[in-house]
Amino acid sequence: MKYRIALGSALLGVSATSFAQSSVTLYGILDTGVEYVTHADAAGDSVVRMPGVTGELPSRWGLRGKEDLGAGWSAIFTLESGFNVKNGALNQGGRLFGRQAWVGLMGPYGSLTFGRQYTMTYWALSDSDLLGPDIYGGTGSFDQYLPSARSDNTVVYKGTFSGITFGATYSFGRDSTGTGNSAGQGTCAGPVPGSSQTCREWSTMLRYDMNGYGVAAAYDEQRGGPGAAADFYDGTTPFALTNSGDKDVRMQLNGYGHIGPVKIGGGWLGRHVETVSPDIPDVRSNLFYVSAAYNLNPALVLDGGVYRMLNRQDDTRGTIAVVRTTYLLSKSSAVYLQGGYLFNSAHAAYTISQGGGGTTPGFGMGQPGVMAGVRHAF
16 A cells, blocks of 8 residues: 655645655555474474564565656665564564655665665575575575674665666664664664774675676675674674674675566675784585475465575584465465475574574574465555
């Protein structure tokens, strides 16, 4: 359901050339259900619950606006709030517009925007991991930063020319409210006077899309600062990244395309955490994935994926296999049933569910999860 507000000459009774035309769109998604996860603690207990963060998609509402300034230029903005359907609470650390809050200009040479925004990690991953921010989506289960790759105080440029998209972001302080951007990463409430690198983040992306096929590459670097930490989500203890010389780097290469009626996407995500302290060893991980989607008929979609994480320094490995079916009741509403299984190596305690914590298994435990849900978009 969309609301559009026209602001023009008829409203003020002046000439048609006096004011540009603008529009504001209200949009949103409500998505929740019930999930069952076994081995949800070290004792091997199971849990049945309504998850708090996501189902197929995270719940949200937002406002998106655009004003035509003429000569191909527009003023644009987005305000987007994430919330928990089970109790109505705000997500993203209680921020009113924790998902996005930005304003900028768009023209023939791309867009330049300012505020709380996604980094290029998010945009590079958006088409290759077909499960995206699903509760059992493997990239997010292995690295919770990936589906919430956003930062405060950020300037973003993105432009597309002949199928080639270049994007770059620069954050002066990636967590200005001190509430954290993803679980286990601590806080980094920059900017800090006298230290240009403290809590900085920058990212860049290059991708090519044409006729339903595409490839992408991205680089994302976070600098340390007061309260910052690095978590590899494998059961090991997060470690501090409090020095501005500390780096948390993520790189990726991926692609997507079609084989007949089947869409396939896959790629590699490499992470390297490097600290100034000689007492904290550097840690690297590599995540490989492949996903696919098939429309069995216009109303029924079958998709899934396999995700493999390798971390040599922590001696942890994990594999997640996910299958999901979605039945479209209308253009706006759908019901779904999905399930996945997580294989942990002997020293790993990854968790399959992104449902809001509370399902971490014991080391070496496998973990199945099943969820039935409903979503509505407006």
